[in-house]
Amino acid sequence: MQTFYFALALFLLLNLFAGMWRVLRGPSPADRMLAAQLFGTTAVAVLLLLAQASASPALRDVALLFALLAAVTAVAFVRRAWPEEGGERDGE
Amino acid sequence: MTASDYLAALLLISGAVFFLAGTLGLLRFPDVYTRLHALTKADNVGLGLVVIGLAIQAESLAAVGKLLLIWLLVLLAGASVSYLVARGALHKGIRLWKR
Numbered sequence: 001m002q003t004f005y006f007a008l009a010l011f012l013l014l015n016l017f018a019g020m021w022r023v024l025r026g027p028s029p030a031d032r033m034l035a036a037q038l039f040g041t042t043a044v045a046v047l048l049l050l051a052q053a054s055a056s057p058a059l060r061d062v063a064l065l066f067a068l069l070a071a072v073t074a075v076a077f078v079r080r081a082w083p084e085e086g087g088e089r090d091g092e
Numbered sequence: 093m094t095a096s097d098y099l100a101a102l103l104l105i106s107g108a109v110f111f112l113a114g115t116l117g118l119l120r121f122p123d124v125y126t127r128l129h130a131l132t133k134a135d136n137v138g139l140g141l142v143v144i145g146l147a148i149q150a151e152s153l154a155a156v157g158k159l160l161l162i163w164l165l166v167l168l169a170g171a172s173v174s175y176l177v178a179r180g181a182l183h184k185g186i187r188l189w190k191r
Binding site for chain 2: 045057
């Protein structure tokens with residue numbers, strides 16, 4: 001079962017590697033951000049698999065952190081990369 | 093391998109298939125909105141199946157709770173992020189893809 005977990009983690013890692021192509025090519029910043037978003041989710045899955053495979057529950061906390069950071073990153077991207085949002089300028 | 097092992101393996105593999113579909117969609121789909129569609133499949137269903145598959149094998153109830161919590165967080169984040177990105181792209185004037 002442990003080998004299976006590691007094989008699956010490796011498969012997801014290869015997925016992540018294929019997704020790199022979208023980050024490199026773009027064309028718009030949003031496309032790159034979406035690829036980064038997918039990386040975040042895939043990293044969470046990989047970490048959860050590794051936590052189970054190597055019996056180190058601390059990795060689950062790392063996965064939780066990754067999920068949190070991915071969300072914050074995307075919100076920050078939308079706020080900073082596209083600042084001219086129709087009419088609702090709150091606080092600036 | 094016991095029956096629960098087989099069930100977990102089945103769930104994990106179907107989750108990995110959804111991740112593969114999400115990556116392929118991200119690479120192959122023509123514009124931001126369709127890519128968003130591919131991405132959320134991997135986010136919600138792919139991670140969900142992986143989490144359920146791992147929860148079957150988890151050592152304690154607390155670990156299961158943490159797994160479900162991670163999935164809920166990703167669900168919430170995925171929903172709000174895809175809404176924000178789609179709205180931002182529309183405001184920015186990125187055109188919808190037409191054949």
